[in-house]
Structures are given as C-alpha cells and as structure tokens.
Amino acid sequence: MxxxxxxxxxxxxxxxxxxxxxxxxxxxxxxxxxxxxxxxxxxxxxxxxxxxxxxxxxxxxxxxxxxxxxxxxxxxxxxxxxxxxxxxxxxxxxxxxxxxxxxxxxxxxxxxxxxxxxxxxxxxxxxxxxxxxxxxxxxxxxxxxxxxxxxxxxxxxxxxxxxxxxxxxxxxxxxxxxxxxxxxxxxxxxxxxxxxxxxxxxxxxxxxxVTIPLVEQRYVELHDREKFDVLCRLLDIQAPELSIVFGRTKRRVDELAEALKKRGYSAEGIHGDLTQTKRDVVLRQFREGVTDILVATDVAARGLDVSGVSHVYNFDVPQDAESYVHRIGRTGRAGQTGMAVTFVIPRELEHLRSIERMTRRKLARMAVPTLTDAVEGQQRLAVEKLLRQVEEGGAEPYKGRAEELLGELDSVSLLAAALKMLTKEPVTTPVKITEEAPLRGRYGGNRRHSPGGPGSGFAPKAKAGGFNPKARVGGEKAWKY
The missing domain is CATH 3.40.50.300 (P-loop containing nucleotide triphosphate hydrolases)
Incomplete structure (x- = not known):
C-alpha cells in the first residue's frame, strides 16, 4: 500500500x-x-x-x-x-x-x-x-x-x-x-x-x-442454428459457477433466457425493457449465486461488476472491438483467470479478424463440441465431485453400508452406478431461437444492426426507432435497447 x-x-x-x-x-x-x-x-x-x-x-x-x-x-x-x-x-x-x-x-x-x-x-x-x-x-x-x-x-x-x-x-x-x-x-x-x-x-x-491478459479467448465457427445446442454443451463441459451470455438484441436475450430455463439451467435475462425493480432483482440473484447464468445485452450490462464470473459467452459477435473488450472484461477480474468464447458464423469471420487487429489479440479456434463431449464433460465433473467428497471427509457413517454392498457387488459396477447417479445427462428439449442477420464490417452493413439499431447502444441518426429525444421514462431519456 x-x-x-x-x-x-x-x-x-x-x-x-x-x-x-x-x-x-x-x-x-x-x-x-x-x-x-x-x-x-x-x-x-x-x-x-x-x-x-x-x-x-x-x-x-x-x-x-x-x-x-x-x-x-x-x-x-x-x-x-x-x-x-x-x-x-x-x-x-x-x-x-x-x-x-x-x-x-x-x-x-x-x-x-x-x-x-x-x-x-x-x-x-x-x-x-x-x-x-x-x-x-x-x-x-x-x-x-x-x-x-x-x-x-x-x-x-x-x-x-x-x-x-x-x-x-x-x-x-x-x-x-x-x-x-x-x-x-x-x-x-x-x-x-x-x-x-x-x-x-x-x-x-x-x-x-486493456485486452484482459488473464482471460483465455477462443472462438467457435458454426451456423446460427447450431449456436444454442453448442452453448448448452459448453455449459455442461465447462460447468462455470457464474457466467454471462451476451446477445445482440433484447428479443435474443429473452429467447435465450427462456430456452436455457427449458433445458434446466438457472438463467435470467436483463435488458432495457425490464423495470428497474426487476433489473435489480435479477442482478442481486446473480451476485448471490441464486442464478448461475446472466443473459444480457451490451448496454444493460454496462458497468456490471460481479466477482466470480468465470466464463463469458458471446452468443452473437459484438459490434466492435470496444464492445468486445467490455464484454470479456466481465471475467478475469481482481487477478482471477477467466474464459471468453465467441460464436462466429462463417460470414462474420472478417469482422472477428478486425476485432483481433484492434485488440492486438489472436483468438484461438475451438472445435465445435459434440454431444459425446458434453456427456464426457459431465462424467468428468461427477468424478471430480466424488473425489472432492473423499478429500473433504465426513463419509464414515456410510462405510458400513459400503462394505456390505462391496460384499454383494464388484467395486467397478458399484462405482459406475454412483457416477451415473451423479452425472447430469445433457437435455435436448427442442427450443426455438430466431436467427439474426450476420454482422458485416465494423457495424454490420445493414440497417437492422447498424448504429442505432435495436440492442446496439448507439444513437440513431434516422428518425425511426431507437432513441426518442422528447420522450422520458422515469426521468431517463427513452432509449430502447
């Protein structure tokens, strides 16, 4: 000091x-x-x-x-x-x-x-x-x-x-x-x-x-329709304690949060259409670990500082390098390591390269995880959970029953059954995520995702949509993101 x-x-x-x-x-x-x-x-x-x-x-x-x-x-x-x-x-x-x-x-x-x-x-x-x-x-x-x-x-x-x-x-x-x-x-x-x-x-x-040296940065190349299943597989494989998933628009955030809940994950979404009371509740639950996954738009998560976020998933490629650094900066804080994974569809690879050049950081390509990888990841987590329980002790009251079972069954079959009970099987409940147009160039090259478009956080130059300078909501300018 x-x-x-x-x-x-x-x-x-x-x-x-x-x-x-x-x-x-x-x-x-x-x-x-x-x-x-x-x-x-x-x-x-x-x-x-x-x-x-x-x-x-x-x-x-x-x-x-x-x-x-x-x-x-x-x-x-x-x-x-x-x-x-x-x-x-x-x-x-x-x-x-x-x-x-x-x-x-x-x-x-x-x-x-x-x-x-x-x-x-x-x-x-x-x-x-x-x-x-x-x-x-x-x-x-x-x-x-x-x-x-x-x-x-x-x-x-x-x-x-x-x-x-x-x-x-x-x-x-x-x-x-x-x-x-x-x-x-x-x-x-x-x-x-x-x-x-x-x-x-x-x-x-x-x-x-400021490119967050403690954050391991990777990208996955895939099609938009594959993103959600891949996200779920990564969550099963990596099992982050707290993670943030970034979506480009409020509709995307709502759909992702709802779909994750249907698959059995503890997730909540946050964007500008939520009331202040609801936003406060969502953030408090995330900070306290009641919710494991926060799905957010860029602007809604601006300034968000939560300790313990180990993973950030860019479900949609960010608009620019500044947004990218802001997103991945939610992890790797206070000297802790973190991981950021960006989902990129083939037509957005050029945009990703421009982000790499501006941040002076090369992202490592990551293979698309399979369902088998997700199952193996859950089995590995079950083994770690079992070994952690052995290290922590306190299993003495169960040893007598364990010895009885070992007298009736072979140890491999018994341990395999225990691991099966501890393993969370990947859920494949069908969900619908609306596909969005890819970004092209720095701001996407199309009106929907250009500065001022829904979810962008940029002031629009056209009169239609986005920010209404004459409207006020609760003392704030009416900005829809």
Missing part, C-alpha cells in the same frame, strides 16, 4: 483500500491520482476493468472526505446500474471518512431521492435525465460544485445525452475541476472537452493494456 501513500493518498483511504483487497495502483490510477489531487482537469481514455472508478474516486474522496460540508462532487454516468455501482464503490473507498455518495437515477421513486438529498450527501452519482429532473425541481443545485466527473462519456454520447451534459456543465461554476473518462474519443467528445475543460492533462491506457 506504500505506492498509494506515495501518490498522496491519506491513511483513512489507504486503510479502506486495503480492506477492499487493493494491493497496488493500476496504471490508470498511478497516472491519474497525482493529477487530480493537484486540482487539474483531466481527459482519461480507458476501458472498463482498468480501475478508473478508483482513479477518479480516490482524489474526489480525499478532497471532500475531511469536511462535513454538503454537496461538492458530481459523477455523471450513462446507466442506472453504473450509477449504483460507482456510488457503492465510492462509499467503500470512503468508509472511514465523512464523505457519502448518493446514486440518483431514473426508475427510482423521486420522493425517496429528495428525502435522501435532504441529508446533504457530499457526492452525487447521477444519470443525466434524472439529474435534470432534480435541477428543474430545484432539489439539486449545482452552483457549489467543485468537481464533476463524466464517466464513460462516449456511452452518454451514444445514448443521446450530449445536449443534457452540456446544459448540466453550463449550470456549474466556471471555477471547478472537470474530469472526463471515455473508452473512445469521437469528435463530439473532443469538442466537449475543448469547451468545458481548462488545459486538461491527457492520459491514455493503450489497447494492449
């Missing part, structure tokens, strides 16, 4: 980081913390999984944590889930200080939020739509803002929040610290930084540092 102290981090924060399991700063933290502690504006280009929340959160808490004064810091995030998770992490980092972070997002009872705001939190983590609702109600005043952080600015741009962000920043004092983090730097984000940041420091974590 001395490396954190060398960056100017105080003892209370170091103590909290130690209890959270931090051992040393990540590259983005090591470069960012001194700049922000000095009060300078900053533009950071970093992907998810690099530790950027702590990179801006530690300096923010250091500034407000020694004071009982009211609101001083604002963090803007693109989604409700990310707002909740950022607030939770800030509160863990600041657990020994006087600072408190409050998440404010659409879908939650605004009266409850107003009551929480009356307790005068030092930091507010908000989504743009709900923050503007509070600004109009005058339940949040921005004239005392000392620091503002734009987290995942490119996602806020893609979701159509850029005008809201400009209005929010214009309502804040000119004398403030502004921090912008973005995985990519499109022209609109660069223009935003030029308008609202003062001589910012630029820090970039290169792609080779």
């Amino acid at each position: 001395d490396r954190f102290r060398a960056l100017g981090v105080g003892d209370k924060t170091v103590r909290a980081l130690s209890e959270m399991g931090f051992e040393e700063p990540t590259p983005i933290q090591e470069q960012t913390i001194p700049v922000l502690m000095a009060g300078r504006d900053l533009v950071g280009q970093a992907q998810t999984g690099t530790g950027k929340t702590a990179a801006f959160g530690i300096p923010l808490l250091e500034k407000v944590g020694h004071s009982a004064a009211a609101f001083q810091g604002m963090v803007l995030t693109p989604t409700r889930e990310l707002a909740i998770q950022v607030a939770e992490e800030l509160n863990r980092i600041g657990q020994f200080s006087a600072a408190h972070a409050l998440p404010v997002y659409g879908g939650q009872d605004i009266r409850r939020q107003i009551k929480a705001l009356q307790r005068r939190p030092q930091i507010i983590v908000a989504t743009p739509g709900r923050l503007m609702d509070h600004m109009e109600r005058r339940t949040i005043r921005l004239d005392e803002t000392r620091t503002v952080v734009l987290d995942e600015a490119d996602e806020m741009l893609n979701m159509g929040f850029i005008e809201d962000i400009e209005r929010i920043l214009a309502a804040m004092p000119a004398e403030r610290q502004t921090v912008l983090f973005s995985a990519t730097m499109p022209r609109a984000i660069q223009n935003l930084a030029q308008r609202f940041l003062r001589e910012p420091e630029h820090i970039s974590i290169k792609a080779r540092e």
Whole structure:
C-alpha cells in the first residue's frame, strides 16, 4: 500500500483500500491520482476493468472526505446500474471518512431521492435525465460544485445525452475541476472537452493494456442454428459457477433466457425493457449465486461488476472491438483467470479478424463440441465431485453400508452406478431461437444492426426507432435497447 501513500493518498483511504483487497495502483490510477489531487482537469481514455472508478474516486474522496460540508462532487454516468455501482464503490473507498455518495437515477421513486438529498450527501452519482429532473425541481443545485466527473462519456454520447451534459456543465461554476473518462474519443467528445475543460492533462491506457491478459479467448465457427445446442454443451463441459451470455438484441436475450430455463439451467435475462425493480432483482440473484447464468445485452450490462464470473459467452459477435473488450472484461477480474468464447458464423469471420487487429489479440479456434463431449464433460465433473467428497471427509457413517454392498457387488459396477447417479445427462428439449442477420464490417452493413439499431447502444441518426429525444421514462431519456 506504500505506492498509494506515495501518490498522496491519506491513511483513512489507504486503510479502506486495503480492506477492499487493493494491493497496488493500476496504471490508470498511478497516472491519474497525482493529477487530480493537484486540482487539474483531466481527459482519461480507458476501458472498463482498468480501475478508473478508483482513479477518479480516490482524489474526489480525499478532497471532500475531511469536511462535513454538503454537496461538492458530481459523477455523471450513462446507466442506472453504473450509477449504483460507482456510488457503492465510492462509499467503500470512503468508509472511514465523512464523505457519502448518493446514486440518483431514473426508475427510482423521486420522493425517496429528495428525502435522501435532504441529508446533504457530499457526492452525487447521477444519470443525466434524472439529474435534470432534480435541477428543474430545484432539489439539486449545482452552483457549489467543485468537481464533476463524466464517466464513460462516449456511452452518454451514444445514448443521446450530449445536449443534457452540456446544459448540466453550463449550470456549474466556471471555477471547478472537470474530469472526463471515455473508452473512445469521437469528435463530439473532443469538442466537449475543448469547451468545458481548462488545459486538461491527457492520459491514455493503450489497447494492449486493456485486452484482459488473464482471460483465455477462443472462438467457435458454426451456423446460427447450431449456436444454442453448442452453448448448452459448453455449459455442461465447462460447468462455470457464474457466467454471462451476451446477445445482440433484447428479443435474443429473452429467447435465450427462456430456452436455457427449458433445458434446466438457472438463467435470467436483463435488458432495457425490464423495470428497474426487476433489473435489480435479477442482478442481486446473480451476485448471490441464486442464478448461475446472466443473459444480457451490451448496454444493460454496462458497468456490471460481479466477482466470480468465470466464463463469458458471446452468443452473437459484438459490434466492435470496444464492445468486445467490455464484454470479456466481465471475467478475469481482481487477478482471477477467466474464459471468453465467441460464436462466429462463417460470414462474420472478417469482422472477428478486425476485432483481433484492434485488440492486438489472436483468438484461438475451438472445435465445435459434440454431444459425446458434453456427456464426457459431465462424467468428468461427477468424478471430480466424488473425489472432492473423499478429500473433504465426513463419509464414515456410510462405510458400513459400503462394505456390505462391496460384499454383494464388484467395486467397478458399484462405482459406475454412483457416477451415473451423479452425472447430469445433457437435455435436448427442442427450443426455438430466431436467427439474426450476420454482422458485416465494423457495424454490420445493414440497417437492422447498424448504429442505432435495436440492442446496439448507439444513437440513431434516422428518425425511426431507437432513441426518442422528447420522450422520458422515469426521468431517463427513452432509449430502447
């Protein structure tokens, strides 16, 4: 922890980081913390999984944590889930200080939020739509803002929040610290930084540092109609404790979750059409291990941070390299290893190669597993379960009966019967998964899956479908993904 102290981090924060399991700063933290502690504006280009929340959160808490004064810091995030998770992490980092972070997002009872705001939190983590609702109600005043952080600015741009962000920043004092983090730097984000940041420091974590080195990355070439059976076989062979399956659209997610349940797997889906209450329940059950498999769209899983996810399955090829890194970054976290398997139909191989070039990582080809492989995988897991029981002990009360059985039957037949009982036979219940058009080029080359199409997470340029800038749902802009 001395490396954190060398960056100017105080003892209370170091103590909290130690209890959270931090051992040393990540590259983005090591470069960012001194700049922000000095009060300078900053533009950071970093992907998810690099530790950027702590990179801006530690300096923010250091500034407000020694004071009982009211609101001083604002963090803007693109989604409700990310707002909740950022607030939770800030509160863990600041657990020994006087600072408190409050998440404010659409879908939650605004009266409850107003009551929480009356307790005068030092930091507010908000989504743009709900923050503007509070600004109009005058339940949040921005004239005392000392620091503002734009987290995942490119996602806020893609979701159509850029005008809201400009209005929010214009309502804040000119004398403030502004921090912008973005995985990519499109022209609109660069223009935003030029308008609202003062001589910012630029820090970039290169792609080779964020392609998740602890994640084993493979792909399977197959036809769309084969995907679901292959997914089930991989689940039977690999038996992940927690896994995430990514689908391209909300319809795909619904069909996959329902089909997995029919095959006997513990699965739930999450996408933007679910109510906030339902989304919270699904995520809580997944974190607690009640549900083994989470099926999600890209945007619905944005910012999702769940420990123990060992496998990620890309049922559909992601739109681009940034989405790919985001997806596989759900595993291989906190020093743990993970595996990511991407399903590719023949016409999408060129698109996969472009992702490999951009991430500078070659994916290993994986043979299509057969039903026999799935049966053998389940038998292997049954053997491991039996051996683990022997190692753990506690079988003494059963030895007398075992000796009786061995007197009547040969040991091989008896053990084979035990393994048969422990082996989960692969289920082949027929299911229907609607086929989707393949991606071509960076964004697919067809209107249905181009930026702004259903499930893409990109702001549409056409008037039809996707994002309606005039509609609001629970204080959030109406974005269907």
